Amino acid sequence: MEVLFYHLTESTLEEALPPLVEKCLERGWRVGIQTVSEERRDALDARLWTFRDDAFVPHGTDREPHAAEQPVLLTTTAANPNGATVRFLVEGAAPEGLNGYERAVFLFDGHDTMQLEAAREHWKAMKAAGHDVTYWQQGPDRRWQKKA
Template sequence: MTRIDFYSLDENSGGDRFLLACRLVERIRATGARVLIHCPDPGQAHHLDRLLWTFREDSFLPHGRIDRTDPELTPILISGDGSPDKEDQVLINLSSEVPEFFGRFERLCEPIDHDPAARLAGRERFRYYRDRGYLLEHHQIRL
């Protein structure tokens, strides 16, 4: 069964869920795991792509958008539809909806920021997973 972790920015943190996603990617990659970031909005995917390049000066996060990189050579992929199908280690969801394909992943990360709409959508996803019997962990994060 997929491990599901919600990561919420604490009330005194700046930043947003995209910056939080970068931090999660950095920590996950340190373990050697591959990461698929689900970001169906093309504008947000572009923003995330640029942010991953500039996240930290002393950090390199080898990533690319699925339509612009070779998935075999890239351990961090940004995808709008869950492709490629063979990715199954860690999924970071930046969509407001539950990804249909999350069940194939060992782990799902749900970053939540201070935006009221994002928080409401996050609560709905939390209930969805809980009501289906998934064990959920919640982590307060300070950026």
């Protein structure tokens, strides 16, 4: 499994996540986005509807009917009812149940000590499990730069 770590330093999760999800959909991938709380799940749900006037990211949440049919599913659990091949883990969400995914993507706020510590632990665990791990950090221009 390919594992990517995205270190947010110049933008918020709400700004960085939607374009990454769009790229996954352009490639024909189904996406799961795991949050640490229902409040964050619901906030990201609202953000995906409104992040850009000319954008449409078809998605739903695990609290709604027909979760299995959603191309992008926001959830608070490790379940994968929509058969996603890419799993986003945001703000320190625990990487449980990643078997079967082609790609796992950790997004974390570089200004939040708890998220940084969680990302370091997840990095160590993913490397130890033998996954192909890469680390990306935002530059001053908000573009992603591969660091490791």
